[in-house]
Amino acid sequence: MPTETFEFQVEARQLLQLMIHSVYSNKDVFLRELVSNASDALDKLRLAALRDDTLDADVSDLHIELEIDKDARTLTVRDNGIGMSYDEVGQLIGTIANSGTAEFLRELREAQDTAGAEGLIGQFGVGFYSGFMVADEVTLLTRRAGEQRGTRWTSRGEGTYTLDAVDDAPQGTSVTLHLKPADPDNQLHDYTSVWTIKEIVKRYSDFITWPIRLVGEAGEDDEAAGPETLNSMKALWARSRDEVSDEEYHELYKHISHDWRDPLETIQLQAEGTFEYQALLFVPSHAPHDLFNQNFKRGLQLYVKRVFIMDDCEELLPPYLRFVKGVVDAQDLSLNVSREILQQDRHIRMMQRRLTKKVLSSVKSMMTGEAERYATFWREFGAVLKEGLVTDPDNRDAVLAVTSFATTHGDDGTVTLKQYVERMPDGQDDIYYITGESRESIDNSPHMEAFRERGIEVLLLTDPVDEVWVDAVGEYEGKRLRSITKGEIDLAARGDDTSEDDREKRAEEYAGLLGWMRERLEEDIKEVRLSTRLTVSPACLVADANDLTPALENMYRAMGQ
Numbered sequence: 001m002p003t004e005t006f007e008f009q010v011e012a013r014q015l016l017q018l019m020i021h022s023v024y025s026n027k028d029v030f031l032r033e034l035v036s037n038a039s040d041a042l043d044k045l046r047l048a049a050l051r052d053d054t055l056d057a058d059v060s061d062l063h064i065e066l067e068i069d070k071d072a073r074t075l076t077v078r079d080n081g082i083g084m085s086y087d088e089v090g091q092l093i094g095t096i097a098n099s100g101t102a103e104f105l106r107e108l109r110e111a112q113d114t115a116g117a118e119g120l121i122g123q124f125g126v127g128f129y130s131g132f133m134v135a136d137e138v139t140l141l142t143r144r145a146g147e148q149r150g151t152r153w154t155s156r157g158e159g160t161y162t163l164d165a166v167d168d169a170p171q172g173t174s175v176t177l178h179l180k181p182a183d184p185d186n187q188l189h190d191y192t193s194v195w196t197i198k199e200i201v202k203r204y205s206d207f208i209t210w211p212i213r214l215v216g217e218a219g220e221d222d223e224a225a226g227p228e229t230l231n232s233m234k235a236l237w238a239r240s241r242d243e244v245s246d247e248e249y250h251e252l253y254k255h256i257s258h259d260w261r262d263p264l265e266t267i268q269l270q271a272e273g274t275f276e277y278q279a280l281l282f283v284p285s286h287a288p289h290d291l292f293n294q295n296f297k298r299g300l301q302l303y304v305k306r307v308f309i310m311d312d313c314e315e316l317l318p319p320y321l322r323f324v325k326g327v328v329d330a331q332d333l334s335l336n337v338s339r340e341i342l343q344q345d346r347h348i349r350m351m352q353r354r355l356t357k358k359v360l361s362s363v364k365s366m367m368t369g370e371a372e373r374y375a376t377f378w379r380e381f382g383a384v385l386k387e388g389l390v391t392d393p394d395n396r397d398a399v400l401a402v403t404s405f406a407t408t409h410g411d412d413g414t415v416t417l418k419q420y421v422e423r424m425p426d427g428q429d430d431i432y433y434i435t436g437e438s439r440e441s442i443d444n445s446p447h448m449e450a451f452r453e454r455g456i457e458v459l460l461l462t463d464p465v466d467e468v469w470v471d472a473v474g475e476y477e478g479k480r481l482r483s484i485t486k487g488e489i490d491l492a493a494r495g496d497d498t499s500e501d502d503r504e505k506r507a508e509e510y511a512g513l514l515g516w517m518r519e520r521l522e523e524d525i526k527e528v529r530l531s532t533r534l535t536v537s538p539a540c541l542v543a544d545a546n547d548l549t550p551a552l553e554n555m556y557r558a559m560g561q
């Protein structure tokens with residue numbers, strides 16, 4: 001088969017341009033990305049071999065190799081993992097499958113500063129392309145385990161790439177970078193330096209569970225010892241917290257999450273006893289753009305006795321904690337465990353319960369001990385967490401305890417239900433809230449007038465889920481949650497100076513007007529009442545206590561119900 005030349009997909013080309021003109025200042029991370037891919041490929045092969053014993057693959061010495069050629073100025077990252085077929089190379093390397101990429105590129109163009117751009121890039125797996133930050137040409141040679149023929153992919157990152165079929169490729173993938181000249185002023189280090197490479201591997205990839213070996217001349221200082229292994233391969237989740245630095249945790253997070261930024265919070269759990277497991281969980285510092293998409297990929301990585309079993313294991317955490325990333329390593333599951341089995345497994349359910357409580361309790365300690373960090377957490381993930389108030393009755397109190405609300409009162413404008421109730425004045429029995437699509441629409445609502453006038457605290461709820469959980473929860477410590485836009489709200493008891501007599505008199509006085517209005521508006525409304533809730537606006541619409549609010553009506557309509 002002759003060499004074929006292809007064009008990169010438009011989005012891919014744009015990303016490549018970004019890499020070449022490197023918006024990302026720390027270029028060393030290209031190695032982390034290539035090692036991370038190699039590690040994934042080894043995980044996949046081990047798993048494939050485990051599932052299919054007819055697979056014609058060599059799994060006897062799975063590892064990653066780094067080879068430096070100073071004369072040719074190349075660095076090669078090689079693995080003997082799953083590899084890719086000819087078609088797969090085109091699909092996986094020539095295009096960007098991530099549907100959010102178009103959106104990402106738009107945001108990126110809008111990001112004014114490089115720091116913003118770096119942050120954005122971190123959200124999208126541009127892993128393989130990061131090689132073009134340090135190389136002006138990249139060659140990838142690969143053969144899929146079990147297949148005969150291999151494929152060579154070459155590109156200078158400038159719009160096209162070529163594919164060749166190759167007869168004698170070894171199993172797995174090797175990526176050869178033709179390095180640009182070192183330019184320390186631009187963070188472009190000398191990647192033909194053994195010392196530099198060792199340092200980068202130690203810093204970013206130490207925890208990788210496969211050996212990363214330095215081969216060739218560079219790795220053979222002592223011939224008898226064979227190639228040198230650069231990483232310690234220690235599973236971070238199995239080590240105690242004081243043995244591991246934050247940086248090490250953060251690198252593991254980046255490897256499993258494909259996020260380039262540090263996580264907000266690291267949570268460790270080691271369960272002992274009859275069903276032993278270790279978990280290392282991370283709360284990201286930013287919500288991913290597709291968190292509310294139907295097909296958002298959620299779940300943790302599952303290991304069994306240090307062997308990677310699957311990504312996106314959904315059974316380990318409930319959907320309202322879908323932003324949590326991490327690893328769970330169970331001692332007593334079968335290596336052959338399938339998704340079907342996981343869904344039934346009693347131990348998995350126990351793990352889910354325990355992990356859920358652990359996450360909620362860490363949020364709780366953030367809230368009590370680190371207000372700023374909690375504020376970030378809440379801004380990014382509050383709207384998701386509140387789904388738990390509806391979907392997880394068992395943990396409702398724990399979720400409610402870490403939930404905060406925008407409010408009309410208070411110094412920083414947020415409040416918990418506990419605080420709200422504590423500062424409720426005598427005579428107030430209910431917790432008042434208003435829901436709406438935005439803060440602005442709430443602020444302009446005529447329903448707010450009487451509350452503002454009387455200085456009564458109102459919770460300001462603007463997330464779609466707010467409409468739902470307030471009904472599900474109903475009350476807090478015996479105080480009813482009451483919408484200020486529904487039903488009759490008697491504010492007379494609280495500082496309203498009109499007496500019972502006055503009100504009766506006024507009702508008589510306006511009976512004619514009310515009757516006339518009722519007749520005229522018969523088609524559209526149930527009733528016309530004199531109100532104590534308005535101070536400036538002449539009239540407002542009020543729903544019955546059991547009616548859907550307009551926002552909820554919209555939401556149901558949007559869901560097609």
Ligand code: ADP
Nearest residue numbers: 037038041083084092125126127128129173258
């Ligand atoms: P990501 O790792 O986030 O999926 P990358 O750009 O790093 O994105 O890689 C794209 C895809 O190319 C990977 O998902 C994988 O399918 C394939 N790939 C990359 N490197 C290798 C490799 N060394 N072995 C096998 N497949 C690989």
Ligand code: MG
Nearest residue numbers: 036037127128
């Ligand atoms: Mg990758």
